[in-house]
Amino acid sequence: MHAYRSHTCGELRPSDAGKTVRLSGWVHRKRDHGGLLFVDLRDNYGLTQVVVAPSSAAFAAAERVRAESVIQIDGKVVERTAETINPNLPTGGIEVQSSALEVLGAAEELPLPVFGEPDYPEDIRLKYRFLDLRREKLHKSILLRSQVIASLRRRMIDQDFVEFQTPILTASSPEGARDFLVPSRLHPGKFYALPQAPQQFKQLLMVAGFDKYFQIAPCFRDEDARADRSPGEFYQLDFEMSFVTQEDVFNAIEPVLAGVFEEFGEGKKVTKAGEFPRIPYAEAISKYGSDKPDLRNPLILQDVSEHFRGGGFGLFAKILDKAGNAVWAVPAPAGGSRAFCDKMNSWAQSEGQPGLGYIFWRDGEEGGAGPIAKNIGPEKVEAIRTQLGLKAGDAAFFVAGDPKVFYKFAGLARTKVAGELNLIAQDEFKFCWIVDFPMYEWNEDEKRIDFSHNPFSMPKYDHAAFLKLDASDADEILGITAFQYDIVCNGVELSSGAIRNHKPEIMIKAFGIAGHAPEFVEEKFGGMLNAFRYGAPPHGGSAPGVDRIVMLLAGVDNIREVIVFPFNQQAQDLMMNAPGEVMPKQLKELHLRVVEPAKT
Numbered sequence: 001m002h003a004y005r006s007h008t009c010g011e012l013r014p015s016d017a018g019k020t021v022r023l024s025g026w027v028h029r030k031r032d033h034g035g036l037l038f039v040d041l042r043d044n045y046g047l048t049q050v051v052v053a054p055s056s057a058a059f060a061a062a063e064r065v066r067a068e069s070v071i072q073i074d075g076k077v078v079e080r081t082a083e084t085i086n087p088n089l090p091t092g093g094i095e096v097q098s099s100a101l102e103v104l105g106a107a108e109e110l111p112l113p114v115f116g117e118p119d120y121p122e123d124i125r126l127k128y129r130f131l132d133l134r135r136e137k138l139h140k141s142i143l144l145r146s147q148v149i150a151s152l153r154r155r156m157i158d159q160d161f162v163e164f165q166t167p168i169l170t171a172s173s174p175e176g177a178r179d180f181l182v183p184s185r186l187h188p189g190k191f192y193a194l195p196q197a198p199q200q201f202k203q204l205l206m207v208a209g210f211d212k213y214f215q216i217a218p219c220f221r222d223e224d225a226r227a228d229r230s231p232g233e234f235y236q237l238d239f240e241m242s243f244v245t246q247e248d249v250f251n252a253i254e255p256v257l258a259g260v261f262e263e264f265g266e267g268k269k270v271t272k273a274g275e276f277p278r279i280p281y282a283e284a285i286s287k288y289g290s291d292k293p294d295l296r297n298p299l300i301l302q303d304v305s306e307h308f309r310g311g312g313f314g315l316f317a318k319i320l321d322k323a324g325n326a327v328w329a330v331p332a333p334a335g336g337s338r339a340f341c342d343k344m345n346s347w348a349q350s351e352g353q354p355g356l357g358y359i360f361w362r363d364g365e366e367g368g369a370g371p372i373a374k375n376i377g378p379e380k381v382e383a384i385r386t387q388l389g390l391k392a393g394d395a396a397f398f399v400a401g402d403p404k405v406f407y408k409f410a411g412l413a414r415t416k417v418a419g420e421l422n423l424i425a426q427d428e429f430k431f432c433w434i435v436d437f438p439m440y441e442w443n444e445d446e447k448r449i450d451f452s453h454n455p456f457s458m459p460k461y462d463h464a465a466f467l468k469l470d471a472s473d474a475d476e477i478l479g480i481t482a483f484q485y486d487i488v489c490n491g492v493e494l495s496s497g498a499i500r501n502h503k504p505e506i507m508i509k510a511f512g513i514a515g516h517a518p519e520f521v522e523e524k525f526g527g528m529l530n531a532f533r534y535g536a537p538p539h540g541g542s543a544p545g546v547d548r549i550v551m552l553l554a555g556v557d558n559i560r561e562v563i564v565f566p567f568n569q570q571a572q573d574l575m576m577n578a579p580g581e582v583m584p585k586q587l588k589e590l591h592l593r594v595v596e597p598a599k600t
Helices: 059-064 122-127 136-158 199-207 246-264 281-288 314-320 338-350 371-376 378-388 403-420 463-467 471-478 504-513 518-532 546-554 584-589
Strands: 020-033 036-043 046-052 070-079 094-105 181-183 191-193 212-221 232-242 278-280 326-332 357-362 365-369 395-401 431-435 440-443 448-451 484-489 492-499 539-542
Touching: 020 046, 020 094, 036 059, 036 070, 046 070, 059 094, 136 212, 136 232, 136 246, 136 546, 199 212, 199 232, 199 518, 199 539, 232 246, 232 546, 246 431, 246 484, 246 492, 246 539, 246 546, 278 281, 281 403, 281 431, 314 326, 314 395, 326 378, 326 403, 338 357, 338 395, 338 403, 357 371, 357 378, 365 371, 365 378, 371 378, 378 395, 395 403, 440 471, 448 471, 463 504, 492 546, 504 518
Parallel strands: 046 094, 278 431
Antiparallel strands: 020 036, 020 070, 036 046, 070 094, 181 191, 212 232, 232 539, 326 395, 357 365, 357 395, 431 484, 440 448, 484 492, 492 539
16 A cells, blocks of 8 residues: 555545545544544545544544644545435545554644634734645635636647746836846846836747747736735736737637636636627726726716706806816616615715715605705706616716716726625626727826826827827827727726837837937837837737636635735735845845835
């Protein structure tokens, strides 16, 4: 027999009854039933119930062994009686009567429980992550992550994409998030940077003629943590294609994403490949108050400004006197009660807003109810109800001001209303593309035009006309969109992508419009720019986030639940005590010294 096991703890079935077996694993749980000891033995593959009788040579050791100790048992497989079968366990039709038990690795008293899924402080969970990973739900999510990555890789290879590994030590980029810098020992005073993404390298691979590239790529950004973003590092399915239009990119990645979600979505409905809606950025903002809309939410924001112009409700009328301002409505089917409207108003105040105006409709009150309804009169109330397609028992909430300022709050209100009224479908994954992002935006702090998103995108504008733009064309420039797109699923942005700006003169002009001199572009992006001067194909791609894909499939809200060894929200690894101090000798080799922050 094998030194440690003849079978795994998830393998034995009633057909194995009568066999003498050896199992090894962790003591998941131990129970004393009138002298008989029952040990649930767990390994990576499952759980088997082991029975130890007082007459067994294993009994004394089984009595002493602690939970989570690693043990090896020898015994005989016995089929359970009908009344003791556990239908919730794959091995629930058998148990193993133990004749010998050896402790392979004793466990001390546990700092956190492994049995069950109790809500435990995150700092303890991260400090003892190796124990936390033994818990069933987290263990399952991490295995799911591995399976998803394997599926993504297989699907990309099946489409003739070729996998490459790009450098981890590279040059610092002035755009995007903060870099993680690595000091050079051989070049004092100079630094490498960990890549925020393989952006330039994958474009250079297209210039090199490789046509279709992909990589499960590690990316490093010195950003603050969020529920859907891990500080420090993350992984993405990075890919790039040559001689493609935007639609070619969409057609390549939609079957990959739809296929993975169908494979691991446990029967939930998934948007079919070829049917991902294309939503222009401006439309997404006006309809959903977000550039990452959750399409499971049926509510659509609507501009109802015309019903408030010229008086009635003085506050909104005054707001509308200023050019560019608007009043948007959030419909609330079945939200037509004062209690619900007051609840939403209180929520708005908790979000730092002065409140949330509303009208609600009840049977017998055709003119609507609430302060706004009383001010604007039944005719305008009826016009609003008709526009929004509402009826008695429904409500509408209103946000007023400059849409560029309030649209995010309007989007939050849309999500809050739908959540409170249980309108968001929970049994599907709804994908969409957000397209036509603005190429530029106005930087109010610096009073200049700046890039809105990705500086390497190709402007969606006649190239000859683009080269002729100057400072006097500010309004025209701010209206330019880019061949730039995001993939969104259930309100989660999975990736950004673009058809790339592969023409040197267009790239220099694009950066010039954003206030960067040609010398700056040559210095910071000279490698890629120089490559483009030797024949660059039209190319584009995207990079769906692996962590976020798994987070959606695992049904968890926190990205740390699908990362094996994550940082905490302060970008610390509590298990390995990173970041930490280093020896003076190491600093000296790197020509560095630590300057302590000033005390306040």
